[in-house]
Amino acid sequence: xxxxxxxxxAAALLILAQFQDRRWSGLEVFDWDAGGYYSYLPATFLxxxxxxxxxxxxxxxxxxxPDRHHALNGALGIFQLANGRYATKYPLGVAVGELxxxxxxxxxxxxxxxPPNGYSRPYQQAIMIGGLLYSIxxxxxxxxxxxxxxxxxxxxxxxxxxxxxxxxFVYASYEAxxxxxxxxxxxxxxxxxxxxxxEGPRRRWAAGIGLFLGLATLxxxxxxxxxxxxxxxxLSSAAAxxxxxxxxxxxxxxxxxxxxLGLAVxxxxxxxxxxxxxxxxxxxxxxxxxxxxxxxxxxGLFSFEKGWLLYTPLVAVVLLAGLPRLRRYVPAAxxxxxxxxxALLYLTFSWGQWGYGWTFSARPLxxxxxxxxxxxxxxxxxxxxxxxxxxxxxxVRALVLGCIVLNLWQTWQYEGxxxxxxxxxxxxxxxxxxxxxxxxxxxSPAPAPTAW
Numbered sequence: 001x002x003x004x005x006x007x008x009x010a011a012a013l014l015i016l017a018q019f020q021d022r023r024w025s026g027l028e029v030f031d032w033d034a035g036g037y038y039s040y041l042p043a044t045f046l047x048x049x050x051x052x053x054x055x056x057x058x059x060x061x062x063x064x065x066p067d068r069h070h071a072l073n074g075a076l077g078i079f080q081l082a083n084g085r086y087a088t089k090y091p092l093g094v095a096v097g098e099l100x101x102x103x104x105x106x107x108x109x110x111x112x113x114x115p116p117n118g119y120s121r122p123y124q125q126a127i128m129i130g131g132l133l134y135s136i137x138x139x140x141x142x143x144x145x146x147x148x149x150x151x152x153x154x155x156x157x158x159x160x161x162x163x164x165x166x167x168x169f170v171y172a173s174y175e176a177x178x179x180x181x182x183x184x185x186x187x188x189x190x191x192x193x194x195x196x197x198x199e200g201p202r203r204r205w206a207a208g209i210g211l212f213l214g215l216a217t218l219x220x221x222x223x224x225x226x227x228x229x230x231x232x233x234x235l236s237s238a239a240a241x242x243x244x245x246x247x248x249x250x251x252x253x254x255x256x257x258x259x260x261l262g263l264a265v266x267x268x269x270x271x272x273x274x275x276x277x278x279x280x281x282x283x284x285x286x287x288x289x290x291x292x293x294x295x296x297x298x299x300g301l302f303s304f305e306k307g308w309l310l311y312t313p314l315v316a317v318v319l320l321a322g323l324p325r326l327r328r329y330v331p332a333a334x335x336x337x338x339x340x341x342x343a344l345l346y347l348t349f350s351w352g353q354w355g356y357g358w359t360f361s362a363r364p365l366x367x368x369x370x371x372x373x374x375x376x377x378x379x380x381x382x383x384x385x386x387x388x389x390x391x392x393x394x395x396v397r398a399l400v401l402g403c404i405v406l407n408l409w410q411t412w413q414y415e416g417x418x419x420x421x422x423x424x425x426x427x428x429x430x431x432x433x434x435x436x437x438x439x440x441x442x443x444s445p446a447p448a449p450t451a452w
Contacts, residue, residue, distance in 0.1 A: 002156035007143055010163035011136045017173035018132050021415065024124035027063055033357070034177035035060060036077035037094035038127060040272075041102045042118025051085030051276040054078050059119035079284055081277050089284025092269050093218030097182040101130035124177075131176030138185035139163055142370050145192045149330050150377045153385070157400060158377040162369050165314040165404040167361035167411075174415050179219045180366040186216040187226060188370040194230045198332065201251045210258035214265025216367070222347055223367060224266075228340045230258075234332040290350045300349035300362055304426045308362035311410060314403035315372065321396075322375030329378040337371055344368060358421035360414045376400075 023029050030038055039053035047055045057076055077089040102118075105126035109116040139159060146155040162168060171180035193208030209230050216223040234240055248255055273282045301309045309316045326334050348354075348364045356363055384390035386397055413419035418435050420428065 001152045003143055003147065003152050003159055006156040006159045006163075007139060010139060010159065013164065014132060014136060014169065014173045017169070017411075018128060018176060021174050023174070024121055024128055027119070027121065027124060029124035029128055029177050030056060030060060030076075030119065031063070032075055033077065033090065033179075034127070034175075035075075036088045036090040037179060038098060038102075038177070039076060039078065039088050039090075040092060040095035041098060042123075045102070046106075046116070046118045049085075050272060051081070051083075051087070053088045054080075054086040056119065059117060077284065079286070081282075083277065085276055087273070087276050087282060087284060091218055091221060092272055093215055093220070094179045094182060096215070096218065096268075097134065098127055098130055101126040127177050129176075131178070131181035132173060134185045135168070135172030135176065135181040138181075138188045138370070141185065141188040141192050142373055145188070145195060145370070146373060146377055148195065149374070150381050154377050154380045157380050157397060158373050160404060161314055161376050161400050162373050165400065165407045166312050166366075166369055167363065167407070168366050168369055169407065170360045170411050170414065171363060171366050174411075178363070180363055183216055183219055183223065183367045184369065186212045186219070187223075187367045190216065190226060191229060191370045194233050195332070197230070197254075198234050201247075201254055203254055203257060206251070206254035206258040207261055210261030211265065213258075214262035217262070217266050218269060220364075222364070225340065225344055225347060226367070228343070229336045229371065232335040232339050235335040236327065236331040288352055290347075291352055292346075292350050295346055295350040296354040297345055297349045300345065300354055304424050304429050306355055306359055306361055306421070306424065308365055311361035312403075312407065314376075314400065314407070317399060317403065318372050318376045318379065322377075322379035325378040325382045326375040329381055330374045333371065333374045337375065340371070341368065355422065360411065360419070360421060 029035075035056055039056040040050065043053045043055050044050045053076075057078055060076070078086055079089065080086055102123065105122040106116055106118075108114070108126075109120055109122045112122065114120045114122050139162075142162065143155060143159055146158055150158070163172075168180075168184060171178055172184070190209060190212040193205045193212060196202075197205035197209060213224075213227060213230070216226060235244065270280045274280050276282075299305065299307070301307050304310065323334075323337065326337070344365070348362070379396060380400070383393045383396045386393040410419055413432070413435065414421065416437070418432050418438065
């Protein structure tokens with residue numbers, strides 16, 4: 001089947017990109033946010049004290065120049081508590097997903113003679129490969145969902161668009177140690193379980209809704225907003241609104257299972273905080289907050305700094321041409337998208353550091369790509385197959401292909417430092433658009449990234 005071939009082709013490109021970069025060779029995987037997410041594991045399982053997440057910082061400082069050691073804890077999101085112990089501002093969920101890879105790396109390090117300290121090359125390579133495989137598994141789940149609604153050829157083009165035509169590619173390969181690779185899997189799985197539950201309520205689908213929403217929220221607390229998907233799925237008519245209370249009433253036990261499982265997963269964060277500090281809630285984001293009265297939605301969507309629609313124009317195609325056609329093919333998905341997307345954009349770009357540090361496009365929005373795949377499929381299904389008599393089909397597929405080419409080109413520039421992840425301007429964008437390398441002369445490579 002075409003979609004199977006596209007899936008394996010995308011997976012092969014992701015693997016090639018990660019192994020060409022080999023970030024673990026220079027021990028660079030845990031330098032920034034990725035280190036903060038991961039720091040729970042060596043502290044708890046190697047140093048026997050969950051309150052010593054700074055143990056990772058002491059290992060990372062071997063690579064940092066002495067004049068920057070004072071900034072290490074801040075770069076990893078680590079802060080000292082009143083009781084003298086340490087915590088990280090990053091939630092626990094990514095470390096939960098990394099746990100099996102950490103265990104395998106530790107076993108390998110001991111057998112292979114590498115330092116079994118949680119920082120050496122086997123740990124860094126395992127965490128990167130784990131994120132890569134989670135993202136590939138997420139594409140597989142997305143393919144299963146799409147095939148319930150669209151012909152295989154449409155699924156193939158949709159998968160290609162999401163995997164290769166968005167910034168998902170960066171965070172599934174080069175930066176797979178961040179939260180977005182595993183979040184893509186959790187959100188694709190949440191969407192799949194939601195669709196299956198409303199087709200025929202069963203306990204396993206209800207449990208999946210609670211589990212995957214809980215895991216996503218445990219990775220990034222703002223992912224709790226995705227509860228709008230199961231709450232609003234299928235509310236596309238007045239009749240559906242009238243029938244919803246009766247439907248939920250018949251399956252209260254399954255709803256309780258979903259809610260209980262989700263809350264149980266999320267509560268792991270509070271138990272960890274309590275074990276470290278004696279408090280059930282900690283705020284590690286001192287000096288950082290949401291600015292709800294001054295959101296940067298327009299900057300987040302259109303700016304040359306890292307505008308989502310500028311650097312991932314396939315999303316604009318989906319919203320302008322795919323969303324109006326979604327009711328015809330997957331009407332149940334229209335209410336979640338219409339309700340969730342505006343709320344998500346407002347919340348995401350109300351954060352004080354709305355650019356989220358050194359990033360390509362808008363990385364917090366990678367989680368919504370499984371849902372956006374449905375209107376992309378609707379657009380591709382609505383136009384006829386390409387032929388001499390069906391130019392609209394040719395045009396739409398050419399547009400998707402053009403977005404893929406642009407994304408892969410700019411991904412390559414981003415990884416080479418040509419396209420800066422921070423401080424980019426319209427002038428730099430125009431000057432460097434066709435650059436393959438930094439030319440000799442006054443221009444210089446991009447500065448070192450800033451972590452938030």
